[in-house]
Amino acid sequence: MRKIMVTLKRVVDYNVRVRVKPDGSGMATEGLKMSVNPFDEIALEEALRLRERGEASEIVAVAIGGDECQQQLRTGLAMGADRAVLVKADSEVQPLAAAGILLEIAKKEKPDIVIMGKQAIDDDCNQTGQMLATLWDRPQATFASEVRLDGGTARVTREVDAGLETIEVELPAVITTDLRLNEPRYIKLPDIMKARSKPLETLAVGELGLPAVPSLKSVGYEPPAQREKGELVENVAALVGKLRERGLVT
Amino acid sequence: MSRILVVAEHDGVSLHSGAARVVSCGLAIGAESLDVAVMGQDCNAIARQAGSIAGVSRVLCLDREENARPLAAVQAPQLAALAQQGYSHLLGPSTTFGKDLMPRVAALLGVPQVSDIMSVESGRRFKRPIYAGNAVLTVEAPADHIVVATARLASWPAASEGSEAAIEAIAVDAELPAHSRWLELKTAETERPDLQSAGVVVSGGRALGSADNFSMLYSLADRMGAAVGASRAAVDAGYVSNDMQVGQTGKIIAPELYFAIGISGAIQHLTGIKDAGVIVAINKDPEAPIFEVADISLVGDLFSIVPELQAALEDS
Ligand SMILES: Cc1cc2nc3c(=O)[nH]c(=O)nc-3n(C[C@H](O)[C@H](O)[C@H](O)COP(=O)(O)OP(=O)(O)OC[C@H]3O[C@@H](n4cnc5c(N)ncnc54)[C@H](O)[C@@H]3O)c2cc1C
Ligand SMILES: Nc1ncnc2c1ncn2[C@@H]1O[C@H](COP(=O)(O)O)[C@@H](O)[C@H]1O
Numbered sequence: 063m064r065k066i067m068v069t070l071k072r073v074v075d076y077n078v079r080v081r082v083k084p085d086g087s088g089m090a091t092e093g094l095k096m097s098v099n100p101f102d103e104i105a106l107e108e109a110l111r112l113r114e115r116g117e118a119s120e121i122v123a124v125a126i127g128g129d130e131c132q133q134q135l136r137t138g139l140a141m142g143a144d145r146a147v148l149v150k151a152d153s154e155v156q157p158l159a160a161a162g163i164l165l166e167i168a169k170k171e172k173p174d175i176v177i178m179g180k181q182a183i184d185d186d187c188n189q190t191g192q193m194l195a196t197l198w199d200r201p202q203a204t205f206a207s208e209v210r211l212d213g214g215t216a217r218v219t220r221e222v223d224a225g226l227e228t229i230e231v232e233l234p235a236v237i238t239t240d241l242r243l244n245e246p247r248y249i250k251l252p253d254i255m256k257a258r259s260k261p262l263e264t265l266a267v268g269e270l271g272l273p274a275v276p277s278l279k280s281v282g283y284e285p286p287a288q289r290e291k292g293e294l295v296e297n298v299a300a301l302v303g304k305l306r307e308r309g310l311v312t
Numbered sequence: 313m314s315r316i317l318v319v320a321e322h323d324g325v326s327l328h329s330g331a332a333r334v335v336s337c338g339l340a341i342g343a344e345s346l347d348v349a350v351m352g353q354d355c356n357a358i359a360r361q362a363g364s365i366a367g368v369s370r371v372l373c374l375d376r377e378e379n380a381r382p383l384a385a386v387q388a389p390q391l392a393a394l395a396q397q398g399y400s401h402l403l404g405p406s407t408t409f410g411k412d413l414m415p416r417v418a419a420l421l422g423v424p425q426v427s428d429i430m431s432v433e434s435g436r437r438f439k440r441p442i443y444a445g446n447a448v449l450t451v452e453a454p455a456d457h458i459v460v461a462t463a464r465l466a467s468w469p470a471a472s473e474g475s476e477a478a479i480e481a482i483a484v485d486a487e488l489p490a491h492s493r494w495l496e497l498k499t500a501e502t503e504r505p506d507l508q509s510a511g512v513v514v515s516g517g518r519a520l521g522s523a524d525n526f527s528m529l530y531s532l533a534d535r536m537g538a539a540v541g542a543s544r545a546a547v548d549a550g551y552v553s554n555d556m557q558v559g560q561t562g563k564i565i566a567p568e569l570y571f572a573i574g575i576s577g578a579i580q581h582l583t584g585i586k587d588a589g590v591i592v593a594i595n596k597d598p599e600a601p602i603f604e605v606a607d608i609s610l611v612g613d614l615f616s617i618v619p620e621l622q623a624a625l626e627d628s
Binding site: 157232299 | 407408412416419420424426442445451452498500544553554580586604606607609611617620621625
């Protein structure tokens with residue numbers, strides 16, 4: 063039976079507005095509500111549905127980060143993952159390094175499918191899944207809006223700029239999720255209780271013995287250019303007048 | 313000085329409009345030479361279009377059967393092999409094509425990727441948006457490594473046309489995997505301009521209420537020669553197809569004129585339209601966040617305003 067690995071990144075909740083620290087040294091994230099990256103929730107939901115349809119038997123959730131990431135792994139366990147692995151890293155882990163770490167976990171866990179979010183809503187990189195697939199020398203199906211398994215292959219419909227593209231990949235493969243793949247379920251209270259007794263294994267990134275990989279240096283953070291608030295018009299005639307004044311419509 | 317390689321996106325028939333924008337980004341880096349790689353099958357016409365972009369030194373055509381359709385796993389090894397022929401920078405568009413492909417090349421080359429370059433500070437320093445555009449981060453790529461990056465198209469003007477760069481057919485030595493197969497592409501047929509390059513865009517949100525009601529926006533768009541976009545809520549509700557979504561996870565656009573009709577203005581939507589010239593917002597809720605960024609705001613019911621607007625424009 064198939065085994066699925068999903069990744070759960072801890073990020074500032076998507077409803078919270080994050081600001082740059084006044085000195086430009088980083089983002090002011092202290093005390094903000096943290097959640098599972100929304101695309102990763104979708105990844106886990108897809109894994110759960112595959113298991114419920116009898117197409118997979120085990121789901122392991124993986125996070126890389128500080129101890130506090132246990133919260134997000136517990137959320138994943140409460141949603142329905144069977145086990146969780148936290149790879150402890152105290153400093154920032156960029157996509158190439160994260161992919162290297164996930165490769166080690168994949169080698170150990172030997173999943174048939176890795177489902178990840180297409181992008182983390184903090185760094186907005188959109189890289190890690192593709193990089194893991196490459197290092198693992200396996201196929202990728204990014205931006206998935208539909209996943210169908212058939213024996214040793216997956217047919218994945220992808221949300222691309224031109225519309226919907228379908229590709230077929232041999233398993234094991236990495237799939238990254240787009241928003242319309244599914245709608246994640248809500249967690250019920252008893253499931254939170256049950257999740258407490260599910261296994262959550264912790265290992266230090268150092269134990270993996272990975273070589274350092276080149277990374278980007280963060281030089282400084284700044285707020286984005288603000289658009290100025292414009293003017294209010296009373297009616298359609300005034301709107302059309304303004305647009306004509308600016309030569310925007312004929 | 314830098315030797316830059318730009319990977320061109322195309323649909324098998326014509327070059328993607330983003331290519332000329334990625335070239336602009338490359339030229340901003342300060343290019344000693346700037347080559348464009350076209351991967352495809354029978355792609356001479358596309359190569360000629362790429363060669364007409366001002367600033368392009370050479371067009372390198374990787375013409376082979378396996379490139380008939382874009383599969384990142386198949387294209388990445390070819391691009392990685394090519395990039396190692398003395399290039400200092402490898403640039404692609406920040407479209408679904410580039411986002412799929414470029415990290416795969418970066419991983420093969422063992423280097424980090426800079427996603428969504430919005431401005432170039434130096435050959436290794438770039439600005440890029442993070443947190444749905446709530447902040448701009450300056451990053452520096454490591455010295456002594458090739459820079460692999462995607463350019464945020466809305467941040468770059470299209471380089472002009474009219475040159476005629478040399479076109480070279482080349483072959484690279486790369487082992488291509490057989491584990492991925494392209495099956496089909498479903499596109500919503502439309503005669504309207506492309507969302508990513510249109511000068512005017514009319515977008516609708518959840519408030520439109522149905523796919524049928526979107527026809528109001530199509531007529532309005534047709535009157536102005538505009539493309540039609542949508543919020544995520546409108547796409548999720550099935551009013552329009554996914555390729556019309558504007559925002560953090562849809563298309564990032566920079567038209568001269570943008571209409572947000574019945575769209576609340578969530579941060580994830582706004583990040584897609586930050587670079588628009590003039591934003592017009594029509595919303596019945598005077599407190600809607602879209603009004604914080606709109607240049608021209610009209611409070612009211614779209615179901616009466618849109619037909620009125622159509623009539624006012626027809627009158628001239
Ligand atoms: C990870 C993530 C990524 C996302 N990415 C995107 C993205 O790329 N693009 C995107 O758009 N969203 C995105 N979203 C969703 C975003 O947060 C909002 O939910 C979405 O943009 C809301 O769409 P809307 O404005 O159409 O709907 P609503 O927020 O429901 O707004 C509808 C608006 O219409 C107005 N209205 C109602 N009736 C009328 C009427 N008769 N006349 C005039 N006005 C009326 C209301 O006042 C309201 O302001 C993302 C969310 C997440 C979590
Ligand atoms: N530190 C991390 N812990 C868990 N998953 C991660 C981590 N970093 C990246 N990922 C996964 O990679 C995806 C893409 O991230 P990114 O490339 O940073 O946009 C995310 O949606 C996660 O699924």
